[in-house]
Amino acid sequence: MGIRKSLILILFALIMLIFIGLSIVLGYTHTSLKTAIDAFTVFDGSNEHIIIKTVRLPRALIAAAVGASLAMSGVIMQTLTKNPLASPSILGINAGAGFAVVIAVSFFQFSNLQAFAWISFLGAAAAASGVYIIGSAGREGLTPMKLTLAGAALAAMFSSFTQGVLVLNESALEQVLFWLAGSVQGRSMSILGSVFPYLLAGWIGALLISGKLNVIAMGDDVAKGLGLRIGLVKVAAALLTVFLAGGAVAIAGPIGFIGIVIPHITKKIIGIDHRWVLPLSGLLGAILLLAADIGARYIIMPQEVPVGVMTALIGVPFFIYIARRGFGAR
Template sequence: MLLKTSSQRWFGLTMSIIALLLLVCASIVYGYTDTSWKVAYGAFTNFDGSNEHIIIQSVRLPRALIAVAVGASLAMAGVLMQTLTKNPLASPGIFGVNAGAGFAVVVAVTMVSVGSLQAYTWIAFLGAAIAAISVYVIGSVGREGLTPMKLTLAGAAIAAMFSSFTQGLLVLNEAALEQVLFWLAGSVQGRKLETLISVLPYLLVGWTASMLLSTKMNVLSMGEDVAKGLGLKTGAVKLGAGVIIILLSGGAVAVAGPIGFIGIVVPHVARAVVGIDHRWVLPFAGLFGGMLLIGADIAARYVIMPQEVPVGVMTAVIGTPFFIYIARKGFSGK
């Protein structure tokens, strides 16, 4: 744990906010179209209708804000998932959220011929919510009720089922494959600000509720029996955490597609910095998640310029070594 005292943590939080703002500014300035910090500043203070100013206002600013919101949401959802399941590799993928959202979009494209990105957003949100609720219900069946192992197995089963259905539909409809492939790879490119605004209320509720639940998550993390002994209504806390996860991960996937690894990697980084207190882990994870995704998005613009790599591919490249490390450490006990 790097930051041990409250004053150190507040200082770290302030520095993280500043770093995130600098990355937002860098995302607005750098890209295929050559612009400068002066040009970017002028786009907001003295808009002249030039191509550079239009790109900055209508393309890069929404892209930066969406990256921050999606990264923060996935990271905070990952913190809650890992605490809830006691699984160091828990993420929106293990809850079946990504698979459910992807399947819903593919069904809409292949069977209803939906082509609007705005429509994708709501369809994906619906699919993500259905998948997460299904996992929660299946994981709660039985005398023991909801347990980490049952929740993890239910998530893996639902994710595998929806992924198989998605692949089957795409094999039968090649046109649909071309239409949704970029979305399925996970990307913030081409997303409009209206897309973020449409799900922002759900994300705000999720961010706020996760902080309100942070103290109870601290108690729950001590173990089921200890939490019950301290008078915690564990069933209500788990249900509340599940709803928050649906709001955060469902909203993020709806906006940017299934972006992986942020929900796995960032919570561990946040705990390494501030410890296991969810009152600090959640805000730090949100900031680190936004920083990671926006940094990956900036890098994605330069890898094969003038083409762009989907940011989901970049997060996979960044996150895979860390995933292997956590898997070895988490399951070997070393």
């Protein structure tokens, strides 16, 4: 069984590498595989080589990192909340990040993507912290229902505040609208580099607590009976969701549905053991966002559709399917 699952991981890792290659080669400016290889081996300063090295390679790596992070954060959130539709939006992470960026643009005149990354990361962290503090209030402590309700309430509040500020400030709307739609276009390696340590910590930490998430998935009573320190594990998992989802939103803006869709697909492929679900979800999340980004380049060429719109087109039917079938979180 372990050999079969290892082969599945290797297969999808190779597929991810193929999609990274396709992302580097495909686009409005026609290039070939040979052109891409030459750009890294015998760089000649041509327009094609510059585009490949400075635009498409960073874009492909950012799409892979963001997709992997969103998918892995979705697995953790669905396990903690016992909610099969949980995603970064359910904890208010997307809304908190968006509100922070809008405030920074409207009142402090921030305008560059590098600044957006740090501001949105802090906004995501603040929103997630608020959700966990509110969800932990009361004698029962942190429960899945309270966590979900707190996340929905804060997400609605931040979204309302964001819309209110944008209505009053049209210039801010023009600056942040594309970011709020979710996109990996125009992002540089410096933006990825500034947030990458947090993403890497999130990936490693998620794999380290994967065994404990298996116990959490069995229910709090069972977990307590097995001697698991539930509170500590949930706090650690919350911190990891901030690193993963907050870092992803900081780089690419609020991209939806990957955190909802991928965990369910992964469990159908490899089972419910989080030690396998988390790494495969990362690979599938990267593949999905890479594929969506490639598709976004061709829908209305020479213009591009924000990749957040593409993931919504993919995710909405699956979201409805999950809701109708009533999948339980496992």
